[in-house]
Amino acid sequence: MTTATVLLIAATLNLVLIIALSLSTAVWKARRERRARRHEEELAQLRPVMMRYLATWEDGDAHDLADILIAYRGVTTSFEELVAGLLPKLRGADRSMLVDILRRRGTIEDARMGTLSRLPVRRYRAVELLGAAGVSEGIPEATRLLGDRNTDVRLAAVRALGRIGTAEAAAGLLEHLDSEEALKHPIPPHPVTMALLRIGTDATDALVRSLEADSVEVRTICAEVLGVLGVYPAVSGLQVRARVDPSVSVRLGAAHALGRLSMPSSVDDLTAMLRTEEEVEVIAAACTALGRIADPASLPPLEQAVAHEHPTVRVAAAMALVAFGDTGLDRLREIAQQDAEGGDAAREVLARNSIATNTTPLISY
Template sequence: MTGRGIVNDGLQVLAGSAVVLLVLLVCVRAVRRERERRRERAAEPLRVLLLEFLCAEGDEDAGSLRALSALDDRSWAAVEPTARAILAKVSGQARASLVGLFEQRGVATRAMADLRRRGPVRKGRAAEVLGLLRHRAAAPRLRVLLSDADSEVRTVAARALGHIGDPADVPDLLACLHGPHPVPPAVVLQALTAFGAAGHDQIATGLDDAEPLVRAVTVEALGATGGVGWTTSVAAALRADPHLEVRIRAARALGALGTPAGLEPLLHAVRPGQPESLRAVAARALGRLGASCAAPRLGELLDDPVHRVAATAARALLHVGPAGRDELRRAADGARGGRAAAHARAALAEAAIGEGGAHSAAGRAAVGP
């Protein structure tokens, strides 16, 4: 046999193998789809039973609970994902009923055991369900998992602690922002925000932390949760913290807190010579503050050479009442022209479009279909 013949034979074998693999792949996908359809058909009556349980009252509630508690493992596995999804969205009696069902099924007990497993998938799932159940007994182990080698496990553990809502866990959440295995700041901020006012005292301990990232997340968390009692401390961070990111987040927090004590430091933060990113955030915060006395300073910024700062100031003026609108109209019609007039006209046009859409929607609602 010649070399060409050997090559041709090899190519034919490869082509045949590719066809066989393609057929096998199609068959495997078809089998998987059919299996999923069967699971869905089997799970549908169980989902109906779950919804009946959530809507039932008195003896009906007890009967549905007994029926769901008595499901075999395979049937429970089919309905549990739906139960978890509902648990994350409901409150009140519906939530209490679901928590009772999970306890009857021994879900919390198994999840507590899984927290100590080696596999990250099982640990992550266990942490997630314990957080949804707000299972306080899990908090000590979840705090350990904040430094787990797997990033997803760390993330889920932080979220779970936020759901559980014990302020005693706040120091561990702040500490996990740095170190060899840090948790993303956005995840920690979300967890801290879940504590609400109950966590303010513990969160505020991060204001004096040596790590800039901890201070930055702390001031933003206080702003997001309405920690008005710490406005003075947040303002001090805006004025004097040596790290720009902390100052930026402090400016954002002062806008969210909305107290008069934030006005002076924010006006100082928009002055020329301050970092561009800080000036833009501070201008937006002044708009959120809504103080009419900020209108002249924001009006001066309309002519700022930094486009981002000027455009932000123009939009902020829309939120400081009639004084802000007057400042925009003067800039749009005045002799300054140039950048100031362009930014003012753009903001006024944007406002007019928004108000026109709102009036149109209100008119349609009043007239009816």
């Protein structure tokens, strides 16, 4: 075979592939558009039935509509697809009725079975559905999938437990995170915090218990979430964590939480942190927390912190002083006039304060 023949074959092959791919793309686009149109038509038929059902089920005469919904088999739109969009928007009894329809269609049972699928996509969709439906019978499946080898499936399981939202789901989540299995297939803290925040007060007991967990990650999560949820009985436990926990992230989370809870009993621990703590982020968080509590006893240590060597601490301490009102602002003005460390932070915070409150700055910068 000559070079020319090889080149000719290659050029022809290129041409054929270019034409075939262009045509396939066009065909794909046409099919997608046709499918989208049919999808809209089916939704337009199904949506009113669903709305009528939700509006009339309380009167007890929606059996026919329920039967229609249970028997519905769409071509492009599955009933589950429509419900998945609606469920997060519904609350209370309407939501329960819709979940009941799903149960009677066998969808919940299918989803539970789906969590055992070999395909990650199926496990993912199944646990997402269990979460969207918020059914407690999904807790064992979702908890099991926390140890799934696929990261997306694990994250979907965390979200599902948050949406199911019971004390059992919270306990399962935290216990799993504190187990050895969680080391093999780690779960990031952020989705866990959101799941626990969604569960809310039902998660309180498990959170307080887990402040003593072995895992640093679990203790950090618990500290942060307890602060956001405003669990006052956790204050003493959080103070202990702020004082003695060997992990920086736990001490940081505890300082954040103590600030959010704003209990005067935390002032001693927080001011002690200003003296003994070495991590800049933690010292800054302690300053912010003291600003939230605004106890006069913390004024002198905060003034000292305005002269800290690290700018993050200086600014946090200066901002904390603003929370003390005129007393704090007067101290900031004094510091701002000095050329010593802390003058820069005081000037920044005073300028920001005067711009935010539309008042004339009492210093020049």
